[in-house]
Amino acid sequence: MDDLLNNVVFIFLMATVAIVSARKFHFSSIPLLILLGVLAGPHAPHGAGFDFRLVKSTESAELFSRLGMLLLLFYLGLEFSAGRVIKSGVTILKGGTIYVTLNFLRGLGLGWLFFQSWPETLVVAGITTVSSSAIVTKILVELKRTANPETELILGIMVFEDAFMAVYLSVLSGYFLAQGTSFVVGLIAGLITVAFIFAVLGLGRFMSPYLDRWLNFRSGEPLIMVVFTLLLIMAVMAEKVGVTEAVSALLLGLVLAETSHAKRIIQLVAPLRDLFGAVFFFSFGMGIDCRQFAPVASLVLAAFGATIAGNFLAGIASAWVCGYRGRPLVNVASTLIARGEFAIIAAGLAGDSGSAGMLQPLAALYILLLSIISPVLAKKSRSIYLGLEKAWRLLSRKKTESFAG
């Protein structure tokens, strides 16, 4: 049988197994995809008598995975709308800012503590700051919390996080494009990327009536063709202009989000994103040697603990500012803990830069651990709240006693 097709069949077979079993066991699919990638990829365990290396990382696999990355970022751009962030209101703006700022600072601190060098610090911050919307929404639906009052805040914070990540990923990719130079040069490159994005956004708003007319197809077929081709052309052109293809995809998404066809494009692109996104996560796992897990284990545990603690702090603080009291505070904090797609994209952006060899296994193990613990924490938010309340009461009683004494 044709070797090329053979390999592709194995990749999709593995990805299907991961996604179907994730659905079956109420687990999130991204960590499973990565795990299977590690276990069946070119670095899989093998020896006399057994060989788990089912999948080779071939050119076709790489192509699919790159398309997956482009589509993931394109989708992020499409769904992002500045209007939605502003419309969500002052309270969510306040809560979101507090949440993202606290988590980002915690991420930066953690990164610096681990590596003492800027590129890794920025990537670690990218990996640990933003929650996974896919996992969080799933938790909310499964725990039947969608109608709870604090859910509005949780979802608002996630819109805010997506917006933050769109900007941050472009800074990061600009920074890595100017690799090998100093921190300042890198940062300037990042900022230039951001400026470029805002310029294109402005242009996009200006162009949206023309785009509206131009993309006005009655059936979906020509629309998805044009959009997908644009995505590829942008990715090729991006290299010439000096931005990464990731940013170009994000940008195209942002521009098309301004047109009146945005909703239709989202519907058309979503299945493509699911299909190739799965391959992206899977081949992210393929790139990891499971022996690499051992040296990063302690770092992962530290990041894991810091994320949970920091998330509780940030979640409770932002919910408190938004006027929530009591149990919803803990609900907000415990639901937002899962990390996922953005962590992987951030680690993927760091890609081949020399020092980053540790970052990818770190990201993989980190989101795996968090995705196991986060549904449990969200489910147990009631007992956590009661425990916290008891601790608080004990503490304050001690204080008053010492006052009296």
Added chain:
Amino acid sequence: MGEIKEAELPGLGKKYVVRLDSGDRFTVVIYDEGNRELFYFADEEEPLCSVTLTDQEARQVGSIIGGAFYQPKLLEKLESAIAELHIEWLKIAPNAPLAGKSIGDLSLRKKYGVNIVAVIEDAEKGKKRTAAINPGPGYIFTPGQTVIAAARRDALEQFERMVSVEGG
């Protein structure tokens, strides 16, 4: 009338919080995928129970609640309001001014701004219950029918007088 609050759930759908006159509160979440979930809240924080309906089921249940299949005998006049739009179910009285006239004769839409959504004819001996949905201008009203009309508040009040007993 219950008080309804609408909120966006980005990435999920929309949420409608309904506070009833009795003080009870329940919430309807419409997911972007089409499912509806109904939650009943006893206290402020966690829902006591919930029900999930598919799009199809939700429409069926919705029309049952709306009275499309069976209208309670005691309540001849039902009212539902969404902002400015009022929809009423009115039974035509035996000697109502509009009985025997057609929609076009009365020029309901032009003169009064009243839209007739449907006219339901009750089942009689040997006859099945029928509904004329979106009847044309030639449709003639007869006593005993139930008219579903949509209009602004004041226009509907005017229309109500035409449907009910003259002078009464």
